[in-house]
Amino acid sequence: MHIVITGANRGIGRELHDRYTAAGHDVTGTSRQGGEFATLDVTNPDSHAALARELDGRPVDLLICNAGVYLDKHENLADGFPAAMWADTFAANVTGVFLTVQSLLPNLQMDPGAKLAIISSQMASHTRAPGGSYIYRASKAAALNLGRNLAVDLAPLGVSVGIYHPGWVKTDMGGDAAAITVEESAAGLIDRFNELDRDSTGCFKTYDGQDHPY
Numbered sequence: 001m002h003i004v005i006t007g008a009n010r011g012i013g014r015e016l017h018d019r020y021t022a023a024g025h026d027v028t029g030t031s032r033q034g035g036e037f038a039t040l041d042v043t044n045p046d047s048h049a050a051l052a053r054e055l056d057g058r059p060v061d062l063l064i065c066n067a068g069v070y071l072d073k074h075e076n077l078a079d080g081f082p083a084a085m086w087a088d089t090f091a092a093n094v095t096g097v098f099l100t101v102q103s104l105l106p107n108l109q110m111d112p113g114a115k116l117a118i119i120s121s122q123m124a125s126h127t128r129a130p131g132g133s134y135i136y137r138a139s140k141a142a143a144l145n146l147g148r149n150l151a152v153d154l155a156p157l158g159v160s161v162g163i164y165h166p167g168w169v170k171t172d173m174g175g176d177a178a179a180i181t182v183e184e185s186a187a188g189l190i191d192r193f194n195e196l197d198r199d200s201t202g203c204f205k206t207y208d209g210q211d212h213p214y
């Protein structure tokens with residue numbers, strides 16, 4: 001199975017990359033810096049075009065849109081959340097997902113059972129609205145909405161779409177106080193990706209298999 005993982009250089013993306021590689025799959029991990037990974041800046045259309053050329057003619061069985069940013073964690077309502085931060089966050093967390101899917105759509109179509117996994121967050125849900133982190137919450141809600149609509153449009157092409165909350169994970173983004181380890185999150189997500197099929201396309205699930213309210 002050929003698996004493409006964006007943001008594979010650290011955190012959950014790195015753990016997914018390493019687990020799939022150890023299991024014998026053909027894994028293309030991406031990062032903005034390149035290096036041991038394929039170069040992809042998800043905010044840059046030219047970078048997407050370059051990756052599409054690199055993968056031209058290769059089926060993608062599973063595309064995991066994992067790359068994202070959380071820039072407004074410590075902003076305050078009185079004078080924070082600058083406009084540029086909104087633009088940068090949506091460029092990575094929403095537009096970046098769309099451009100990844102769009103540029104690799106020919107590769108996904110080469111496998112009649114291909115899967116698309118979008119890493120969103122429980123913070124996307126209207127049931128999780130305690131205030132703060134306005135930009136991140138809005139971007140992850142938009143990624144959830146994007147995934148739901150992609151599920152409709154990709155269904156006739158045989159591509160199943162799942163949107164996932166990876167848990168509150170001990171990463172640079174989640175912090176040391178988070179509830180679960182990267183290993184726990186990745187193991188659960190892999191199980192969820194394995195379960196994804198045409199009957200469950202459009203699902204919003206937690207890493208441990210619970211249906212999450214939209």
